[in-house]
Amino acid sequence: MNKKVITTCLVACSIVAGLSLIPVSGIVAQDNGLAELTLNGGYQGPVAFNHQLHQTIVEDCAVCHKDFEKKPGALDEAKKTGALKAKQVMYKTCIACHRAKKKAGEKFGPISCSACHA
Ligand code: HEC
Ligand code: HEC
Ligand code: HEC
Missing domain, CATH: 1.20.5 (Single alpha-helices involved in coiled-coils or other helix-helix interfaces)
Known part of the structure; x- marks a missing residue:
């Protein structure tokens, strides 16, 4: 050559x-998904969830997504297969963090049933 x-x-x-x-x-x-989501809250009623706000507050996606996939309907699917128990994410992820923030004297999210479920 x-x-x-x-x-x-x-x-x-x-x-x-x-x-x-x-x-x-x-x-x-x-793919950050939708900014606003409506989560299935069973007989207690739907939960309006500001996904974008939480992505700013929480930063690490895995805090929530360690338990379910980053796709629409993933929570319901994981509960259906038994990978997640009903109210598990609600107590262990959502309310657990809101309580911890409150205790630390920081801005926190709702803790009472009716403040999340419409
Ligand atoms: C505070 C909890 C939380 C955090 C933090 C979080 N997500 Fe989500 N995400 C959810 C929930 C709840 C759903 C709804 C799942 C379902 O529909 O069952 C969801 C759904 C999604 C979806 C599915 C698409 C849609 O619009 O429905 C994508 C994609 C996604 N998240 C990406 C991300 C990425 C990327 C991050 C980090 C930058 C992140 N999420 C951080 C809770 C969270
Ligand atoms: C921070 C918001 C929040 C608060 C406060 C809250 N919930 Fe929920 N709840 C959720 C979310 C998100 C889900 C869906 C995920 C899950 O099942 O873990 C849910 C799911 C549920 C379900 C459906 C479970 C199923 O799959 O059948 C019931 C019933 C329920 N909540 C009752 C309650 C009651 C009763 C209270 C007050 C003691 C309460 N929730 C407080 C967010 C909340
Ligand atoms: C690691 C911490 C953390 C986790 C996990 C978390 N949150 Fe929050 N959330 C917050 C903080 C902090 C605020 C207050 C933000 C503010 O006032 O600026 C908040 C505010 C909220 C609000 C009221 C603000 C609004 O209008 O959107 C709702 C409703 C809420 N969270 C629901 C949820 C649900 C449902 C989940 C679980 C899927 C969840 N949160 C998981 C920290 C968290």
């Missing part, structure tokens, strides 16, 4: 390699 062919090949190869690196390096934006 002469020098020109080698150079052309190197250029072509690095373009191909560069392109294939784009998805690998994760330039694809994170």
Whole structure:
């Protein structure tokens, strides 16, 4: 091979390699889901949940999503399969944090039934 062919090949190869690196390096934006969600609260009534506000307060998605997937209907699905008990997320995640914040003297979310369930 002469020098020109080698150079052309190197250029072509690095373009191909560069392109294939784009998805690998994760330039694809994170899907934060809807800003406002309505959660199924059973016979107690639906729960209006400001997802976006909580993403700002909590930062680590896993605080909530360790228990259910990042997709619509994931909570109900996990309760249906028995992966989660009814009211488990409500007590162990939502109310637990609101109580802890209150105790720490910080801004906190609702703790009484009717403040969450409409
Ligand atoms: C305070 C709890 C909490 C935090 C923190 C949280 N989420 Fe969620 N997220 C939920 C709940 C509850 C649902 C609704 C699941 C369902 O529909 O059953 C949800 C649903 C979703 C969905 C499904 C799409 C939709 O709009 O319904 C996506 C995507 C998602 N979350 C992404 C994220 C990402 C990314 C983060 C971190 C930046 C995050 N969430 C942080 C509670 C949280
Ligand atoms: C911080 C908000 C919040 C508060 C306060 C709250 N809940 Fe809930 N509740 C939820 C969420 C979110 C769910 C759905 C997730 C789950 O089941 O863990 C839920 C689910 C439920 C369900 C349905 C469980 C099922 O799957 O059948 C009942 C019943 C319920 N709550 C009753 C209550 C009662 C009674 C109180 C007061 C003692 C209360 N909730 C306080 C947020 C709340
Ligand atoms: C790690 C902490 C944390 C977790 C987990 C958490 N919250 Fe909150 N939540 C807060 C704080 C702090 C506020 C007060 C924000 C403010 O007043 O600016 C709040 C406020 C709220 C409010 C009232 C504000 C509004 O209008 O949206 C609701 C309703 C609420 N949370 C529901 C929930 C539900 C339902 C869950 C579980 C799916 C949950 N929260 C999980 C910390 C948390």
